[in-house]
Amino acid sequence: MTRRSRPILWSIVWLGVAGVCGTVLTLAGSYLYLNPQIPAAQSYLDLRPEAPMRVFTGDGALMAEFGVRRFVPVPLDGVPEDFVNALLDTEDKRFYDHSGIDYISFANDVLQVLMNPSVRTGASTITMQLARNVSFSLEQTFIRKFKEMLLAIKIEQELTKEQILELYINVMFFGKRAYGAQAAALTYYDRPLSELNLAQLAMLAGIVKRPDSGNPISGPDWALNRRNLVLARMLAQGSIDRPAFETARAAPITARLHHREPDLSAPYAAEWVRSELVARYGPDVYNSGYEVHTTIDARLQANANRALRNGLTGYDRRHGYRGPEGRVEDAADLDALVALAQAPDPTDGGAAPAPIPDAEALRDSGPGGEGAVWARALGDLPVVADLWPAAVVRVDERAFEAVTASGARLTVDWDGITWARAYIDVDRRGVRPRAAADVVAPGDIVRVQALDEGGWRLAQVPDIQGAVVALRPESGAVAALVGGYDFWSKQYDHALRAARQPGSGFKPFVYSAALAEGVTPSSIFLDAPLVFEDRHFEKAYRPRNDSGRYNGPTRLREALYRSINLVTMRVLLEVGVDRVLEHAGRFGFDTEGFPRDTQLAIGGGTMAVTPLDMARGYAVIANGGFAVQPHIVKRVVTRDGALVFEPSYPKVRPPEEAAGDGPPPALDGGLTEGAAAPSESLEPPTLAVAPADPAAPRVIDERNVFILHSMLRDVIQRGTGRRARSLERADIAGKTGTTNEAADTWFNGYNDELVASVWVGFSDYRPVGRREYGSTTPLSVWMEFMGAALEGLPEHDRAPPEGVVSVKIDPATGLAAAPDRADAIFEYFFEEAAPDPVARGRAGPVRDVTPEDIF
Incomplete structure (x- = not known):
């Protein structure tokens, strides 16, 4: 060695020593800085991988899934040995020998990253891959890799190899929203992991390398090559023999996308549920794995879907192409x-081709x-x-x-x-x-x-829109809800959000207020023109009946089943606007924006209600006078079945159960004691057994409701809803509703088991046509729905409650009939308001009122 080369050699040595020391110091400093950021590995044993929130009907049919991830856990002893070998032979053949890090492979990774920061490196052990997937992003950086190493060391120190492998199998991403091997098996093969063959197991094992673009759906060529590589490595490691290898390698790709489709089309109802759960828990609920059980009845929902679509397409065809x-x-x-x-038609098999179910595949x-x-x-x-x-x-x-x-x-x-x-x-x-x-x-x-x-x-796609709401009158539980013709083209929910004029559908609540004020079904009102003079208007207001005709003296019952506007206005004028508004509020209506003039009598003016509002109001008539709260969520549970929360709503109870109840509860639904309130945590609380639903408060006298019900039965038996007689049931009742210019048409009807409100109209308030009324399309929809809903169910007659009497009256006078009166009819009265037999033969008073101070 020459004298000149020695300084160079010493420089190289010192540079090497300095580099080693610098590396050691860098690693030590990085460890001291990053180690506090690394969580304890034991915490991952309680890791709750994300899964979609699922919404079910009350009878267990899947309505919807919300969220982007699927998770189906599987214990290690339930995983096929071939799948475990496929993972280990491909991803980490020294898994049982190392302590979490393959140092030779890691050194090569570090060198490549230092030389070219943009290079993508591999060689991570299964433990390091697990660390990255449970804690860190996929960004290829030295810091991320070092943090992976630290967590991998902790995982190896605190967990057994079996725990590590089970966690890895259950949390790794396999593409197409599938997290974990079991979810992947169901997603791609519609079978559990234990039922897959060797070729399918090798396919799944290869996906973890490139789950988004390398799965058999998104990248079938890459996935096939990767599967064959997995099989080759299994053969090289002795995990499979040559015949098994050849058979599996020759197998075609059999994977398809198998997502569980909803068992039932109920998107409007599911959207209501989604909005309630997000309001309570925030957007994290999408991947909470919660199962939401609703009050929706699958059979009734399907009936409502079909009835509304048939009604709207029928209207559309009637009005032209x-x-x-x-x-x-x-x-x-x-x-x-x-x-x-x-x-030639290659698809022609002698019959019309079946509709193709997937629009994306067309x-x-x-x-x-x-x-x-x-x-x-x-x-x-x-x-x-x-x-x-x-x-x-x-x-x-x-x-x-x-x-x-x-x-x-x-x-x-x-x-x-x-x-x-x-x-x-x-x-x-x-x-x-x-x-x-x-x-x-x-x-x-x-x-x-x-x-x-x-x-x-x-x-053609109907331009008209509509809504159907059906609920159980004894509890307010929503049994079916359709908010429009097609959710996927127009997601606006007319059942919950479209506040429209109810028209004559509001008249029963005016008549109920009149009954409460002493008016009887036989009271005579004048059906004749009304003129309202007011200095605020350029000309007098002259309301009229839809028919344009006038009937003179008319009994209250007849005025309701024939839907006579001018009689209803006179009833309002006699009872008073304030009294009618107060009484209507008892049926659940928010009357703050209701008109304070004669438009109140006919459901016009500034009045705006939703189909759900109307169903709630008619439920009070159907259940005998009790206020109930419409609701759709029955309970929410974790995927393990633990109760998260269960709302409690007032329910109509038999008299013997309600006798000992205290003050009536508030109408707003409350949670069971201990249920989860809105918070940042989605951990389910510990709940005691849910208390029974409180008793619904009585808001209307049962005698009033009974007589009103008998009048609404006549709407179907002899009035504007008489087409519904074809259902051949004596226990149904209801009321048509049509607004001025027919911008809104309704039918609201019920029996003791079910209330259903139907609205039909244009979203932009255009008239639906001069020959369209509540008795046309809405009644047709209601009849189709209720006919199917009540099929096979027995009828229940209502007995008059105590304090109601039936008296024979003269239909012309409304007074007690003479014994020899041939056309006498029976009428119901409050016992204290029954007509005096002494008054027989005298003409009854005709109520005509002065419309002073009504505006």
Whole structure:
């Protein structure tokens, strides 16, 4: 060694020593700085991986899932040995030998990161991967890697190898919202882990390397290569033999996406539940794994869905065809469509093709794929309810042929076209079509609907909207709720949020106030014009009846079942606005914004109520006079079944149970004692047994409710709701409602078991048409729903309560009838208000009032 080379050598030595010392000091400093940030490994034994919040009906049907993660835990002894070997042979073959870190691989990682900070490195042990997934981001940095090491050391020191492996198998991400191997098995194969074959287990083991883009759905080619690599490493380690390897490697990809679809379509109800739970617990509830059990009845919900859609599409067809949704305008594309009509149909099996269930798949299935004309024209059009987009390819004299986005072809016969008279306006249609060409042309983008009896019908998405709310009158539990025609196209919930004028549907509450003030069902009011003079108006206000006719002296009962506006106004004037408002508040209405003039009598003016409000009000009539609180959440439990909270609401009790009750409770629903209040923690509280629901308070005299109920029965037996007699039930009652210009139409009805309110109208308050009333579309929807809901259930007659008497009266005078009066009828009265037999033969007083101070 020359004299000149010695200083260079010593410089290299000292630089090496300095580098080692610097590295040691850096590592020591990093340890001292980062170690306090590392949690104790024992805490991960109680780790609660995230899972979606699920919403169920009261009878266990899945309504919805909210959240982005799926988690299904599995104990280590329930994991197939082949899957454990696949993980260890691929990810960490020295798992049982190291103390959490593979130092040789780690040194290589450090060198690569220092030389090129953008490089992505691997070689993490299973323990380090677990540490990263439970605590740190996936960002490739030295600090993250060092923190992984520290936590990996703690994990190895505090947990057994079996605990580490079980935790790893249950928390690793496998793509497609699946966390843990069991969730992955169900997501990709719809079977538990224990039932998968070797090829499928190897596929899952390979996913953890690249879960988002390397799963068999998003990246099938990469996933297949990775699976075969896993199998090769298992063979090399002696975990499988050559025949098993060859068989598994030759197996095709059998993975598909298997998410549990809702058992029932109830998106409006599920959205109500979601908003309540988020308000209580915050957005973390989405991945809490909570199971929310609701009051929804699956059968009734399905009936409500069907009834409303049928009613709205029926209205829409009655008012005419508004034309195609669009056109294929490009000449070349149009020629391609016409040419398609001449080509053999590869999907033709002699019957109309079945609807394709996944709109996302339409672009890629069928002949032509996403480049086909029909796919380009239809691919972005969603399926709305059960109405499918299709492009017309051929028009015959009395039929037309269309193609869906998948390339499936169908034929719409004349019976499915003849309804399509051209829409002119809400009250007028064009002439009936004589040929299919009067309605459609090649290139039209239309909607088609599959018929229950087979075949297809030309359709269109209804412009009209509607809502159905059904609840149990004894408790206020919501049994069914539909807030519009199709949630996925218009998510506005008309059942809960659309405050509209109730029209004549509010009249029963005015009449109930009159009964409370001594008016009887036989009281005579004058049905004649009213004129209101007021200096604030340019001209006098002259309300009228919908029919435009006047009936002269009219009994109160008849005025209700015939829905006579002017009699109801006179009733309001006699009873007084303040008294009616106070009385209506007993039915649960917030009357602060209600009008203080004669519009109150007919549900007009500034009055605005939701279908849920109306159902709540009619529930008081249905249950005999008790106030109940509408609600949808029955209880919330963890995925292990531990009770989180259970709301408590007033419930109508039999007289013998309610006799010893104290003061009536408040109407707002409260939580059971000890239930979780809104907080940052989603840990379930420890609860005692939930107390029984409190007794609902009586708010209306049972005699009043009984007589009002008998009057509302007459609405169906002889009044505006008489079409419902076809249900052949004597225990149903209700009231139609139609506002001025028919912007809102209603039917609210009930029996002792169920209350249902139906609203139909346009979202922008347009009139629905001069021949549309509460007795048309809303009543049709109500009849279809209630007919199915009450099928097979026995009828329950109401007996008059104590203090109600039945007296034979003269229908012309409202007074007690003479013994020889042939047309005498029976009427109910409060015992103290029954007509005096002495007054027989004298004309009863006709109530006519002066509308002073009403405005």
